[in-house]
Amino acid sequence: MADRVLLQVGSRRAARYRGRLDASSSGLVLTGDGGLAKAGQLREDGFDGALLVDEACYRVAGASEEAPFPSLDDGPAPLFGDPLEHLMLAHLAFADLALTPTGYLHPGATGALEAAAARVRRLDDPRVVFAVPVDASWLHPGPVEYLAEVLQQVVGPKAVLVGGRPDARGGAAGLARLLELVPGVGVLRAGLGAFGGLTRGAGFTAFGADASMRHIVPPTPAKAASKGGPGSPAVLFPELMDFFLGLTLAKRFDGEAPACSCEECQGEPLDRFTSMAQQVPAAGHNASSLMVWVRQLRAVGTADRAVWWRRQCQQALDSAAVWNARIQQLPGFAVSPDLPAWAELPVRRAAAQHAG
Known part of the structure; x- marks a missing residue:
């Protein structure tokens, strides 16, 4: 994955993009429901490019200290083993690295961040990427230094995804500051920050193929109804x-x-x-x-x-x-x-x- 700008796409739209990717410098991040199944289908169809699966659990639930990975932690406990380890191994059957299903990290959710980092450290698997979907406020001075401190405690690969409504200048400056403190962190689900991040020391990045893939909408109790789509792409x-x-x-x-x-x-x-x-x-x-x-x-x-x-x-x-x-x-x-x-x-x- 090193030094790549991947294309982040909804899992059902991968076919639109796979033929135009530069296999030596890019790849796909399949996002949302059905991503894991789509990854398996792509591999069966002969796709041998770089591939990640982002289940995007942060869209529907926030992380907490008790349940940093809510899609796993809020469900039934397995008979044996760590449910996170089981899911990561399922990802690795098709993907080059496995992204953790971390819940959305709301402002000030320090306990949730530390709990998620501790679980990833216990896995101690260099193929697992600690995915950190943070509210934009985490990139402000003060929180960004704390975020960097926790990320530095995880030896393996890490990646940040930014949600909420970031101020453009503050968001760019905060991302640059984070990458200065923790070089090699990935930057996923980004716009121009995918390229800007790679110029500032990111290990790998992902550019969202459409507007919904270039930011995170924080989870809310009730989603607003769609007003219909545009008349042209x-x-x-x-x-x-x-x-x-x-x-x-x-x-x-x-x-x-x-x-x-x-x-x-x-x-x-x-x-x-x-x-x-x-x-x-x-x-x-x-x-x-x-x-x-x-x-x-x-x-x-x-x-x-x-x-x-x-x-x-x-x-x-x-x-x-x-x-x-x-x-x-x-x-x-x-x-x-x-x-x-x-x-x-x-x-x-x-x-x-x-x-x-």
Whole structure:
């Protein structure tokens, strides 16, 4: 898994992306119900790429000191052995590493975090990743140092997933601080932080293939009813490093869309994804474009990556201004708040000097 940017997808949508992955630098994180069964099916179908399964138990339950892994701890006790060990072995039958089913760590849930870490330490299995789904407040000064202290106590691989409503600048700074304190931690279910994290010392990361895979919604007693889906797929506009609905792109470009050179598009214009009938080719475009970023990132020396990534983000901000001047529409292309957050995040002096 080292130095990979995986693609995090809903388990039922894996087929849309698997053909566009760079096997040498990426892979899949199958997420949600049915992920383990889908992993087995993919392996039977010949998929030999990097593979993880995230059962996403944090979507439905918080971790507590008594039940840090609620999907296991709140159920019937097994006749023998540790239920966590049994589940991790089931994952390892198909996945390269096993992600713990840790519940959501609400603000201040220190006892739950320590209890989960203690259980993972007892397993003492280097193939088990301590998955830590934390509320965004854990990345604030003070809590992030405590989080790092607990993570340092777990010898094996670790990965963080961030939930709630993080402030973009604070979230980027907090993630960078955590990776400075605990180099090698994975970053899952992320957006631009998947790339930003790898430039700041993450061991591996996962970029969410759609918006729901790029953040965690904290578990609540009652989920809000869905208001229906969009009329067109979300499409990555690589030059602006952000996603827009296909219909929005068609309206903004007004017949003058740029050609896309990714493996899926091969020179076709970027405004053609105007209905949900284009979901599969849109997914292929998104994955192919992300793989270009992965290859570019991995071609940069480790010490130079943070400076390189900040420059990429600044170029995307500049491109947004250029495109908005070109299309002369209100509203124009709005940029994600994550983009200026990573563009403006300071780079440690040693890395900047090395890059210069």
